[in-house]
Amino acid sequence: MIVGNEIFYTDKNSKYLIQGEIIDLDTGKNITEQRQTDLNRIKWSDLPQANAIKTVRGNGSRQLAIFSDPNCGYCKRLEKSLQQLDNVTLYTYLIPILSPDSTQKAKQIWCSSDPYKSYIDWMVNGIAPGGKGDCATPLDKNLALAKTYGITGTPTLFFTDGSRFPGAVQITDIEKKFNALK
Numbered sequence: 001m002i003v004g005n006e007i008f009y010t011d012k013n014s015k016y017l018i019q020g021e022i023i024d025l026d027t028g029k030n031i032t033e034q035r036q037t038d039l040n041r042i043k044w045s046d047l048p049q050a051n052a053i054k055t056v057r058g059n060g061s062r063q064l065a066i067f068s069d070p071n072c073g074y075c076k077r078l079e080k081s082l083q084q085l086d087n088v089t090l091y092t093y094l095i096p097i098l099s100p101d102s103t104q105k106a107k108q109i110w111c112s113s114d115p116y117k118s119y120i121d122w123m124v125n126g127i128a129p130g131g132k133g134d135c136a137t138p139l140d141k142n143l144a145l146a147k148t149y150g151i152t153g154t155p156t157l158f159f160t161d162g163s164r165f166p167g168a169v170q171i172t173d174i175e176k177k178f179n180a181l182k
Helices: 032-040 073-080 100-111 115-123 139-148 171-181
Strands: 008-011 017-021 053-057 062-068 088-093 156-159 162-166
Touching: 008 171, 017 062, 053 115, 062 073, 073 115, 073 171, 088 115, 088 139, 100 115, 100 139, 139 156, 162 171
Parallel strands: 062 088
Antiparallel strands: 008 017, 053 088, 062 156, 156 162
16 A cells, blocks of 8 residues: 555555565565655656756766755755766756746756756856846646656656656666666
């Protein structure tokens, strides 16, 4: 049984409710964790790529979606690490959830003549976005999408198999996941 994002178990007669993790003692596999991972999957093709800042490096063969807030320190750390990736297409969905200033920065980034450059200038180089930020943006759509996917923190990454990695993931773990997808 699933309530919100929590997994509960019951006996056959629904007399007892069990909360916690089930571990297969023979294999050491956390069955609850695997079920949670499956529940958190998305359908990659459902991501509206037009609402993301897209950048392609090398042949762009590996794809990654990132939900990011411009004022998120962990997002900035992740972006610095992502600079090491090659042969990747990155889709960055701006979701300003941390503060009203996040919304202003996200609008200034999106409305700039080169959103990716403006984003990287801010996230990696500390150069604040300029400009008015008065164009049409997908920020409301991105926030609604984040809510649909249960994204409550940034950064949150998604791979093409729909799996989710929350937080500032190590670049080595991202590479391992890419290799597992081959």
